[in-house]
Every structure is written in C-alpha cells, then in structure tokens.
Amino acid sequence: MISYLFLAFSSYLVYTLVNRVISLRRNIALANAWGLPYVVLPLQEVGIIRSALVGLFVLPFLRLFPFTENWIWPKFMDPFTHWRYLRKYISNFGDYYVTLSPNSFHFASINAEINAQIANRRTDFEKPVEIYKIVNVFGRNTLSSDGPDWKRQRKIISPGFSERNNARVWELGLSQGQKMLEYWASKEGSSVIEMNVGNTALDTATLALHIICGAGFGIPQIWPNEDESALGDKKWAGLNTKKPAEGHKLTFKESLVSATSPQIIWLGIFPEWVLRKSPFKVHQKLLAARDDCMFYFKELIEQKRRYRRLGHEQDATDLISPLVKASDDAELVKAEGKGASQDEGLTEDEITGNTFVIMFAGHETTANVLHFSFLFLAINLAAQRHLQSDIDDIVGTRPSSSWSYQVDMRNLFNSMVGGVLHETLRIIPPVVHVPKINRGGLKQLSVDGKTISIPGNGTYIHLESTTLHRSRRYYPYSPSKVTDCSDDLDDFVPERWLQKTPNPPPEEMSNKQVDGLEVASFEVHGSLFRPIKGAYMPFSEGPRACPGRRFAEVEVTAVLASVFKQYSIELDVRMWVSDEELDKMSKEQKRDVYAKAQDRARKLIRGSQMMFTLKIEGDQVPVRFVKRGKERFADLEE
Numbered sequence: 001m002i003s004y005l006f007l008a009f010s011s012y013l014v015y016t017l018v019n020r021v022i023s024l025r026r027n028i029a030l031a032n033a034w035g036l037p038y039v040v041l042p043l044q045e046v047g048i049i050r051s052a053l054v055g056l057f058v059l060p061f062l063r064l065f066p067f068t069e070n071w072i073w074p075k076f077m078d079p080f081t082h083w084r085y086l087r088k089y090i091s092n093f094g095d096y097y098v099t100l101s102p103n104s105f106h107f108a109s110i111n112a113e114i115n116a117q118i119a120n121r122r123t124d125f126e127k128p129v130e131i132y133k134i135v136n137v138f139g140r141n142t143l144s145s146d147g148p149d150w151k152r153q154r155k156i157i158s159p160g161f162s163e164r165n166n167a168r169v170w171e172l173g174l175s176q177g178q179k180m181l182e183y184w185a186s187k188e189g190s191s192v193i194e195m196n197v198g199n200t201a202l203d204t205a206t207l208a209l210h211i212i213c214g215a216g217f218g219i220p221q222i223w224p225n226e227d228e229s230a231l232g233d234k235k236w237a238g239l240n241t242k243k244p245a246e247g248h249k250l251t252f253k254e255s256l257v258s259a260t261s262p263q264i265i266w267l268g269i270f271p272e273w274v275l276r277k278s279p280f281k282v283h284q285k286l287l288a289a290r291d292d293c294m295f296y297f298k299e300l301i302e303q304k305r306r307y308r309r310l311g312h313e314q315d316a317t318d319l320i321s322p323l324v325k326a327s328d329d330a331e332l333v334k335a336e337g338k339g340a341s342q343d344e345g346l347t348e349d350e351i352t353g354n355t356f357v358i359m360f361a362g363h364e365t366t367a368n369v370l371h372f373s374f375l376f377l378a379i380n381l382a383a384q385r386h387l388q389s390d391i392d393d394i395v396g397t398r399p400s401s402s403w404s405y406q407v408d409m410r411n412l413f414n415s416m417v418g419g420v421l422h423e424t425l426r427i428i429p430p431v432v433h434v435p436k437i438n439r440g441g442l443k444q445l446s447v448d449g450k451t452i453s454i455p456g457n458g459t460y461i462h463l464e465s466t467t468l469h470r471s472r473r474y475y476p477y478s479p480s481k482v483t484d485c486s487d488d489l490d491d492f493v494p495e496r497w498l499q500k501t502p503n504p505p506p507e508e509m510s511n512k513q514v515d516g517l518e519v520a521s522f523e524v525h526g527s528l529f530r531p532i533k534g535a536y537m538p539f540s541e542g543p544r545a546c547p548g549r550r551f552a553e554v555e556v557t558a559v560l561a562s563v564f565k566q567y568s569i570e571l572d573v574r575m576w577v578s579d580e581e582l583d584k585m586s587k588e589q590k591r592d593v594y595a596k597a598q599d600r601a602r603k604l605i606r607g608s609q610m611m612f613t614l615k616i617e618g619d620q621v622p623v624r625f626v627k628r629g630k631e632r633f634a635d636l637e638e
C-alpha cells in the first residue's frame with residue numbers, strides 16, 4: 001500500500017516538475033521572441049497578502065545563506081525591489097524588462113513613453129482588481145472595480161472633487177497646520193518657542209485624518225488639547241466627540257485609525273466568520289473597530305440624507321454628499337418607473353465602500369508626504385531657508401487666516417512650497433508602483449521609435465515610480481552634494497523643480513474639464529518643471545489617475561506654508577549632545593553633530609518599509625520645531 005502511495009506521489013511530483021519546466025521554457029521563448037530583456041525567478045507573487053508572504057518568509061530565508069547575497073534573482077523576487085535597491089540592479093536591463101517564472105510573466109516599465117500609453121489605454125491594460133479585494137471590507141468601491149462598474153462609480157464620486165472642495169481643503173489645511181503647532185506647544189517639555197516632536201508621522205496622520213473628515217465628510221475634528229466646545233453646533237456623538245456614541249467602544253476617529261491599520265490584512269486572509277471565532281484579541285479588536293466604523297459611516301450617510309431633505313444640498317462641499325445624491329436620484333427614477341436606475345446610482349454597499357476608500361486612499365498618502373517633507377527639510381536646512389524666503393515673499397506679513405485660495409495657493413504652489421511637495425513625491429512616492437494587467441491578446445507599444453509587444457492572457461504590468469523618478473532621462477540633475485554619485489537624483493533637491501519661464505497650459509487644461517474635474521487654477525500657467533507624460537507617476541496617469549490629486553496638493557501646500565511661515569524644523573541632536581553642551585560648541589563641532597543626525601535620518605528614511613504606503617518602522621527621527629529666529633543650527637546651511 002505504502003509503495004503505491006509513494007509511486008503516486010512521485011509520479012505527481014515528476015508530472016508537476018516537467019510541466020513547470022515546459023512552461024518556463026515557453027515563457028523564456030516568448031521573451032526572446034519579443035526581444036524583451038528578462039530575469040528568471042522560481043516564483044513571483046502579486047497582491048498585498050501574497051507578496052507580503054514572500055517579503056516576510058521567502059526572502060529572509062534566502063538571506064540566511066550568505067552565498068545568495070550576490071544572486072540577482074532574489075532581488076527581483078522582492079515585490080518592492082525598485083524601492084529597496086533603487087537603480088542598482090534595474091540599470092542592467094534598460095527601461096523595461098520581464099520577470100518570469102514557470103507560472104507567471106510580468107512586465108516592468110520605467111519608461112515614460114510606455115507608461116503614458118499603458119496608463120491611457122484603459123481597456124487594453126486593465127486594473128488587476130483582484131489584488132485590491134482587501135479594500136472591499138466596507139463594500140464595493142471605485143478603487144477595486146473595473147469596466148462599466150468602475151466607470152459608473154467614478155462618474156459619481158468625481159464631481160465631489162471640485163474647486164469648492166479644494167477651497168475647503170485650503171482653509172482646513174491652514175487652520176489644521178496651526179492647530180498641530182498649538183498641540184505640540186501644549187505638550188510637556190515644549191513651548192510656543194520650541195516644540196519637541198519624537199515622531200512627526202503620528203501627528204501628520206492625525207492632521208490628515210482631520211482634513212479628510214472635515215473636507216471629505218463634513219465632520220470637523222479636534223486635537224487632544226482642544227475642548228469639544230470648539231466644535232460649536234457641529235458636535236455629533238461619537239463622530240467627533242471625545243467619547244464614543246452610546247453602545248460603541250470606539251469613536252469614529254479611533255475606529256477609522258484601526259480600520260485603516262495594517263491589521264486590516266487579517267480580513268483579507270480569513271473569512272469574517274473565522275475571525276469572529278478566533279481566540280486572538282487582535283482579531284476581536286479589529287472586528288469591533290470594523291463594526292463601529294460601519295456604524296459611523298451609516299450615521300454619516302443618514303446625516304447627509306437628512307441634510308438633503310432639509311434642502312441644504314447646495315451648501316454641501318464634502319465628498320460624500322454626491323454619493324448619497326446619486327443613490328437617492330436613482331431610487332427616485334426607479335420609483336417613478338423610469339427604469340435603469342442601477343446604471344446610474346450607487347447601492348448602499350457601494351456608498352459605504354466608497355466612503356471608506358476615499359478615507360483610506362486620501363488619508364495615509366497625504367500624511368506621509370507631509371511627514372517626509374518635514375524630515376527632508378530638517379535634513380536640508382538650505383532648502384528650508386529658501387522655502388521660508390519664498391513663503392515670506394508671497395504672503396508677506398499677512399496672517400494665514402487671510403491667505404486666499406485663488407491667489408496665494410497658486411503662487412505658493414508655483415514656488416519652493418510646490419518644489420518640496422513634488423520632490424518628496426518624486427523621491428518617496430507613497431504608492432511605489434501602479435499595477436496593470438493585459439487580460440486580452442498581444443498588445444503593441446511604441447518606444448523610442450520601435451514597436452514592442454506585450455503578451456496577453458494575464459500578463460501583470462508594473463509601472464515602477466521609484467526608479468522612474470530617478471531617471472536621468474526625465475529629470476534635471478547635477479552631481480550629488482551628499483554622496484559621490486555623479487547625479488543628485490537620490491537626494492532631496494526641491495530647487496530642481498523651479499524654472500524661470502512659465503509653462504504653457506497643458507493640452508488637457510485648455511478644455512474646461514480634466515477627468516471630469518474642474519480646471520485647477522493653480523496649475524494653469526504654472527512655472528514648476530513639468531516632466532514629460534508618463535515620467536512622474538505618484539498619482540498615476542490617465543483615466544484611472546488619482547481623483548484626490550488636487551485635494552492632496554492643496555492640503556500639503558497649505559500645511560507647509562502655514563507651519564514654515566512661523567517655525568523652522570531642526571533635527572533633534574540630544575541623542576549625541578545635551579542642549580547645554582551644544583550651546584558651548586563651535587560652528588565646526590555643531591556641523592559634525594548635525595551631520596551625524598542627518599546621516600541617521602537619511603538611513604532611517606531609506607529603510608522605510610511598505611505597509612500599504614512607505615513608512616519608517618521602529619526607530620524614528622526626532623525633530624524640533626522652533627520659532628523662526630531661534631534656530632540652533634541657522635549658521636550651518638550648506
């Protein structure tokens with residue numbers, strides 16, 4: 001009996017092995033036939049969970065064997081190889097290449113011409129929605145849909161991203177920037193002159209959450225040092241009070257924080273009924289947060305409905321009211337017997353799904369840009385001084401409460417403030433690559449005057465932003481002042497975005513609408529360097545580009561300008577010397593100690609890990625915000 005079992009098992013193994021060898025040879029032949037440079041891998045995975053498993057188990061296992069250090073293929077098995085190794089290994093292959101294994105054929109591009117074609121041919125190159133299932137925990141949504149389903153949802157959410165909404169983001173960005181400073185000043189050991197902040201990521205996350213709640217949902221939020229009376233008549237139990245609504249464990253803010261944490265991955269691994277029976281606290285806490293969050297979403301949606309019924313619809317500038325309106329209008333059409341409402345509205349499940357996705361996609365991304373901008377400016381004091389001088393030139397001595405969206409936003413965006421925003425997104429984009437899939441037949445693309453073919457039948461495509469954004473082909477550069485590299489494309493140099501002559505308005509801006517959105521006035525006749533199409537991809541491009549791009553740009557511009565108008569940021573060097581010791585130091589000694597802090601901060605930023613977006617895990621970079629004029633390292637500017 002045992003020998004029969006053994007025979008059956010060995011036959012199965014041999015069959016599988018032979019099959020794999022045949023498909024690998026076929027994939028290699030395909031790559032050769034189409035002249036695509038390739039790397040062979042034993043396996044490659046896509047999707048948040050599967051690629052996390054490779055990153056957490058397979059690669060660390062290989063690293064246990066020192067002889068694998070010089071092997072190239074494990075580097076390409078890393079789902080985030082472009083961030084991890086930047087240009088190091090990719091440069092062997094040129095602007096595009098294929099990674100293939102017995103059961104997969106993936107195409108990666110760091111070429112602007114290719115990216116622009118792929119991103120704009122939506123039906124040829126679809127979104128691999130199966131890898132976004134995890135964001136369906138609150139219902140179906142635009143991020144995880146494709147085809148007509150996506151088109152319908154996108155048409156409904158887009159009008160919310162209007163100039164009226166951007167203006168609201170502007171006001172909130174300015175006021176929340178101030179409130180974050182007040183919160184820091186209120187903490188023990190800090191004052192309005194000098195604030196110690198151990199981890200800016202936590203507070204930029206709170207700030208971004210407040211802005212998405214305020215401008216996205218119409219629910220103002222308060223900082224821990226603020227009193228609920230600051231909410232005036234906009235105080236709603238649980239939605240923005242310090243205590244949860246009756247019968248709930250968490251407030252809206254707390255439940256949002258949990259529901260968007262990496263723990264959410266459990267809901268993608270196990271069905272809900274399994275998690276409900278799980279003895280682990282982490283699973284029970286996650287489900288409780290999910291349930292509370294769903295309760296608050298429903299409350300919020302009901303609130304928008306009531307508001308509409310009271311006839312206040314015209315005043316609504318948030319992103320959720322258009323979803324509710326579309327669903328109510330479709331219901332009305334249905335009730336009147338005029339038919340096909342499902343082609344126009346959203347189901348209740350889609351309203352909660354999209355509410356969550358707007359929050360999820362818009363919160364952490366923007367918070368990260370602010371966090372890394374702060375750190376880069378603390379490292380690069382000369383750039384910070386240039387930023388402050390531009391802010392002073394634009395807003396003078398006017399208080400931030402009087403800065404206008406129409407004029408000041410445009411001017412700040414086209415100055416070093418916009419330079420810092422673009423440079424941070426260039427170096428460390430929160431979304432490191434844009435995935436696509438070719439489900440159909442062979443597709444042709446033109447590149448550098450040649451035609452290349454992309455095989456079909458489920459070829460995954462990765463448009464890799466981190467390496468693309470470091471290409472000498474697309475970005476102005478000079479020799480690095482930080483390393484011995486002959487270009488500074490790995491360094492934070494926001495000045496590279498400033499140019500003397502304004503750009504002509506881009507083609508699509510001359511139409512009244514961009515992707516269904518109103519023209520954003522601050523980009524028309526902008527003077528910042530404008531990379532060619534497909535070369536700058538933090539927000540993706542084409543019909544599936546981020547609808548929240550302007551929301552994020554306005555938010556970051558407002559917060560940076562309001563903070564740096566009054567304060568400077570410096571790395572906290574107390575890990576090496578006390579304040580008293582520092583006061584007695586010569587300029588050279590101060591330069592040395594600051595260099596240590598810069599070096600440590602650069603290393604920690606480079607070590608950022610992908611947890612939905614790039615984040616510094618573990619040790620953080622402590623900083624100090626000091627009133628302008630009170631800087632300790634003002635004389636060190638490079």
Ligand code: HEM
Pocket residue numbers: 127142143144154212216357358359361362363365366369429430431434435537538539540544545546547548549551552
């Ligand atoms: C710096 C901040 C941001 C970055 C870097 C960013 C980046 C992106 C990228 C790359 C995509 C395309 C993803 C893909 O195709 O796989 C995307 C989609 C999306 N983003 Fe953003 N985003 C940002 C801010 C925002 C904000 C503030 C909002 C909302 C308030 C938002 C809402 C969305 C939504 C709803 C989608 C899905 C669109 C669709 O598939 O139709 N994003 N974002």
